[in-house]
Amino acid sequence: MANGDTRPFPGSALIADDDEFFRIALNSILKNRLGVREICESGSLDDALESLGNSGPVDLALFDLAMPGMESTASLGAVRMLFPETLVIVVSGSRRREDILTALEAGVHGYIPKGYRIEGLTSAIQQVIDGGIYVPPFLAEAPSEPSKSIAKQDQEVSIEPPGLTARQWDVLKLLVEGQSNKEIARSLNLGEGTVKIHIAAVFRNLGVKNRSAAAVAGAALLAGKRASFH
16 A cells, blocks of 8 residues: 555556666565556566567556666667657666756656665655656756766767667668568567567657668668768
8 A cells, every 4th residue: 555645556567677676676665655556577678678568558667777778768768759658767876967867858757866765766756656757856956067088978979860779770780681570589589579669669760661661771871880980
């Protein structure tokens, strides 16, 4: 039963984090303090996508930024795009301002640092469930000027289309080679449901509606990517 000012949340939730003990802690908070009835857990982004695609509507999803498959916040953008009705919260050990801002730009509904006590975690999640956007209070502090090395790194990255994750890039390469969903799943050791989700995200990011158009656009992108390294 939910405690204090919280209200039972009769929906379903997904916890995606490679730390088993932290998943146990979040599971306890969701079930015992927020009244969530159905909870599934994943240890990687690919497993999380498989769960989101195969388990029916998921009302609330909590993601770590450092788990396998989570190359960047672009992954969260793909989740928001493919599952727009799901409330997405980042629960991460990172307190970097850049990580928080880019996660919010990707469309998440909240960013909660892992250092919070149980009461703080519960309150932050409840705020999102109630329709708000949660950001840690320290985000309001004046940012320090980024170092030149960080700025240089930022300029050297981003040869991939906006929103296309490294895993989706892998899927696109195999799609360009003419592989079917089943073959791509076998090549990347993924479930076919996960591959379908990645391909749908690729279509949307490339602005195409079918595999043939995606293959043409992908071939051009691959050629441009190879050229950038020469």
